[in-house]
Amino acid sequence: MTALRFELLARDGAARRGRVHAVHGSFDTPAFMPVGTYGTVKAMTPEELEQLGAQVVLGNTFHLMLRPGAGTVAELGGLHRFMHWRHPILTDSGGFQVFSLAKLRKITEEGVRFRSPIDGSEVRLTPEDSMQVQRQLGSDIAMMFDDCTAWPATHAAAETSMERSMRWARRCRDHYHASPPPGALFGIVQGGMYLDLRERSLEALLAIDAEAPGSVAGLAVGGLAVGEPEPERLAVLDGLLPRMPADRPRYLMGVGRPEDIVAAVLRGVDMFDCVMPTRHARNGHLFTATGVINIRNAIHQKDPGPIDPGCGCYTCRNYSRAYLRHLDRCNEILGSRLNTIHNLHFYLALMRELRAAIEGGVLEAFAREFLARRRGPPGAMA
């Protein structure tokens, strides 16, 4: 149970600058994990991700168990070798996708049954199945399989859902650690927008860990970024994070916009993932210091300038907005590539800046300036 170690390097208020040491290497926190749904961060090679500064990526259990199948990945030497990525990989549990993507799903105490969106066949996913799949994938960090509480939910519904997640959490821990695992296991705090439920969920996970210290090597906050208003999300973080133990990483799942990441880092979150930079890129939405631009807009048709004059990424150093708009209009693969490089650079550069700001004890000032720039001058959005 020493497959993961969290090193706390600096603090600035509630924010933490750390380093996670996992089986396939280390990554600096606060960390952003690009999402590699099907064993590829869309449009990128592993070498490009390295050059952009990515140190850890996320793989989706739900997608990989359907295509090509976890058994196939295992036969081929595991997900790292399959996708040619030698650094840490975190896999989610598949739970969130079952709840957001699968049709005809049926939830019982055993787990979930649903129709495969690929071929319509019935698929079972229990806590034990999810652990088995994640072991086969060989990820450095596996996530517990949880019951995703819908939003909005009554207190009673959120409580029922959270309590099931906690029963599943013990089954996940027992199964994942029944034989030497390939990595470490993170628990997921649920409880909807109700702080009392969140606290009970946290206590339950810590109790499971206490039975075999280290068996829950990190703690995630799940069930946010599901449509709730920002004040509700921040209230959960404000209430929950001070109670989370300082000795292990804290991961806010699926969040989010750059502003959301800054707000969460200020409150003590260490790890993030989101499809936003890569998905936005393929849709022509590009991040700049002063906001998001839509490269499809006619205003960029003859613009010889880069996406962001202050950006040092490969795309901004070599290509004009006019060229990127042209590639997007022609549905050229290179357009998706160049846009993805830019957006991932934006996120990963932001994480570097956040880490430096914590080290320098100037995070609040950095956050204030960052958010002010992002609001930008009137008309800056195009």
Added chain:
Amino acid sequence: MTALRFELLARDGAARRGRVHAVHGSFDTPAFMPVGTYGTVKAMTPEELEQLGAQVVLGNTFHLMLRPGAGTVAELGGLHRFMHWRHPILTDSGGFQVFSLAKLRKITEEGVRFRSPIDGSEVRLTPEDSMQVQRQLGSDIAMMFDDCTAWPATHAAAETSMERSMRWARRCRDHYHASPPPGALFGIVQGGMYLDLRERSLEALLAIDAEAPGSVAGLAVGGLAVGEPEPERLAVLDGLLPRMPADRPRYLMGVGRPEDIVAAVLRGVDMFDCVMPTRHARNGHLFTATGVINIRNAIHQKDPGPIDPGCGCYTCRNYSRAYLRHLDRCNEILGSRLNTIHNLHFYLALMRELRAAIEGGVLEAFAREFLARRRGPPGAMA
């Protein structure tokens, strides 16, 4: 009229090893030009093309005049700057695409009118228009606008078409050289499958050049690879190439399969272009020493080996057939990228081998072995 110089370095039988010196640099011949239809060789960055050994690329006048428009490219500094490619570019004349892609086209002595496949508007393309567009793009090598003879064609039809092409050729030359051009102009020999017409076409082009020596800096063979049987194509090359002057490059347009390139190099051709390696890549057809494999076939599902064990490309060094099949099934951009890298490597490595074989005086033996391997053992195709 010194925008292009052809240096003949070695001969082996009819085959030639040379170097073309153009405005934006030099390229070795026999040369293969990857096709960059819309100002991008699909799925590739310019740096990747350089690493693969591409020294010259082809741009499509027809596509670029429709999107983003030649005027826009000119305003943005020309095609080199627009697409971030600093080496030579050859542009075709647009003629072939008008004949193969455009609807409702009307051909007159003036030129061609057709409906834009993008927005249905009427577009005019005359010899002068084509020259103007190619000047605006700023290509190192512009191609004359010609009337593409259909296949099959009667002798009379091929003659009428060829004679129009030759009248257009003079208009092209006059317009392209009316003021200092950005590059050099190549003529295109037409005449269908009729050797007497091919000879007359060649003589006409040489006469145009003789009026202003160097104004026709290279000669292409057009109207092949349009569906004709291989013996007919080779008969045209066998009859025509010995009559072509040795002092300028010879370009066989749109050809073709690796076997076709080897056969044409043996006969003295210096330059090639074809969409086959890039288009095949996106369709999962991958070149190997023993033939083409279809990565979509189930046989590759769990194959941990590379596309071609003898290949040293980035894809074969790092990825399994199983992974490439998975990417293809999931329609992942990285699949198109990795397949394109492999196929372009195959073509560009072949050109390097052909050049070395000519230098070593062993081209015939090389060609024999290459073709024997490509036929491969029974069942080698999958």
